[in-house]
Amino acid sequence: MSGIEKNLVRGTILIVDDTPDNLNLLSSILLKAGYKVHPAPSSKLALRFIQSNLPDLILLDIMMSGMDGYEVCRLVKSSLKTQDIPIIFISALHEVLDKVKAFSLGGVDYIIKPFESQEVLARVENQLRLRRLSKELLEQNLRLTAELEERKRVEEALRQQKELLQTIFDHIPVMLTLYDNEGRIHLVNREFKRLLGIYREEIHQIDILEDLFPDPKIRALVLEHMIAATGRWQDFKIRTGLGHYIDTSWANIRLNNDTIIGIGQDITERKQAEEASVLEERNRMAREIHDTLAQAFTGIIVHLGAASRVIEEASEDAREHIQIVRDLARRGLTEARRSVEALRPQLLENGDLCSALKRLTMQMQSYSQARIICEVTGEVYPLGSDIETNLLRIGQEALTNAVKYADASEIRVEMIYEQTRCLLRIKDDGQGFDAESPSISNGYGLLGIRERARHIEAELTIRTHPGEGTEVVVLISDQ
Template structure:
């Protein structure tokens, strides 16, 4: 078994020569060296053998009857099946012309008769080694080609999947982000860019969290929610590139150790609906207070007036009781009206924000010596009810502070309508105060004004 294996490993050699002595000698030399040898005394027998057996090497004589070695070589090189078999010409012809012709037809070597056995073995081994290396190289190339084709196929499949995922990523109607455990953004989709105005290229150039959440305390809470990646939804108000605040809700899901996906929804319409519902409930409560409590106190005062006239001759003690009841009823009516005013600004019921500001400044001017100027800049457009309500309350608080505490002689109220934002400016020439003081915030209602501005997505 080992001998057979050795023969197969050494290689199979076809010897073609019409001279028996040469044929026997070459067969003996090569067989003793471990090669498997097939002798062929003519060209026809050699070609017939090759039809069913492909040798690893051919030793080919040139001068043979009928069909010489050149013709045999020419036929073998013309066939794709046999063109790669190395052919060593072995001949008594030693002219340069013969050698050139042999090599031009595809021969790999040329041995001149008479030959030395060692020379034959060396040249045969050299060509078979080259043959083996060529086969190995060819196999490696085929394997590499197959691997490259498989890699191309996989890359193409991955590219198609990536394009599909990118299409879904970009066209899904929610905001999507990919970020790491440090809160660094790596990818945002089109909805994120459209709503917040921050492009994919910019996320690597700016601090996204600082851009969206200017308040450091809120930013810390947002980052904690992002890194925790619990999948629970949480509402955040964030500032877009144009300076407007947007109500959003976010849930975060961890994909792997260092990658988290954030899913965000624009809940502005939901918040507006909630605010509208709250406002409607406030208006309902205001109507109830006005129609029941305030009317009841008014009725009590009317009847107390009538009772006072009837009881003119009553004792001083009785009159004092009636006076006390009348004072209590008046205070109750005042509180009821104040509650109605707090729940539903009467100024906004009769018109828009601009007309409400005009009436407010006229009212305040009527009981103060302060000159109050109200101006409107830009083309007026409607704002949400909750925004107009909060802006009016902020203006009312600021005007009251300016008149009551700043001792201003002139106050200027300016409402500016721009394409993407609306500005309320109130300036006075009175004395100022430290806005960072806690006592000032509580006394002058600055904290309340800031909270109202934040509630509607504004800045102070």
């Protein structure tokens, strides 16, 4: 190692002593040991040097002419720039009070004249070692402080980004989820919570997929669709927190290797519209069959009966052919009626309107908090396929509205049979609504209810007011 490298490694020492012999001796001892030495023969020169050069250590004589060592130490320790420089006092004074004063002013060691070179080197090296360790510790603390500040900054930035992402999520009117490659959901939005009744605080405490899809086979299909993340939409029935099921459609998009976003829509209204469309088409087909085939076959049968009476004298063969045609017409009429019946709603397939209404209320009771009562008054009689189908759909729509929007404690469904008329009433004690509002009067399925009532020539009455519940009454009179 060269002399310059040694000086850089061992440190810089300022020697302050107004006695030339002591100054030269200390300089010689320290230079030979490899230290970089700056001798100062007076206090003023020492202070001037310190202002432009910061030594690693100061050897300071106490008894000097003019400004003594105590005052020099006080000035050095009073400056923020120089207060950390260690000072070793060198003096012939060896009284305890002198040492106490030296240490009280900030000195780190005390060497008594006459001194030994080995003692000086040992004390100097000890203080420089402590100085180096102190610098290293300070630098390490500064690095740790900087790293901690950076970590806090990054964490705050991540927190703000997460809050921003959650805010964006919560204002998008579709269900959104963020999940990993294992299907574990880490973030959901407000619409997800609203529709499914699962709170963000719960997502780390429960198996969301198991709650939403109790059937293991369906759950496996859903998970496969999630992980594939093809962006293709697929429909699934999901169980909500209240225990009932809603129709949804989901598409999943991979954001990066570890994160996938799921986008879901409530398609209940779309499904209901599709079902209503199918029902309307079935009703149209039933009316077509009834108005064409059934009536045609009936007319044929009537005319064949009349023909039989007119040609009583006809041959046996002619009467036999007429009978065959009559039988064929009757079988055609039976098949036409069977086709009409086959197009009726599923709830009406195995029973009358009252039975269908009771089954409907039982189904809705399973996922509604309200108490649903279904009552039948009077002697039940058939109303005709078209009338019963439309009454069932009106009842279904009104009951669904009451369950979904009324926030009612009790919903009552009544079917009243009288001699000249029958009446369907759906009444709840919920929050009601403003029926005069254009946005509401055409919403909640009311438009469809009115159209069905007009189709079967029924009298429709809707009584409601905010805070006073809702009553829907459909009256069928004997024409």
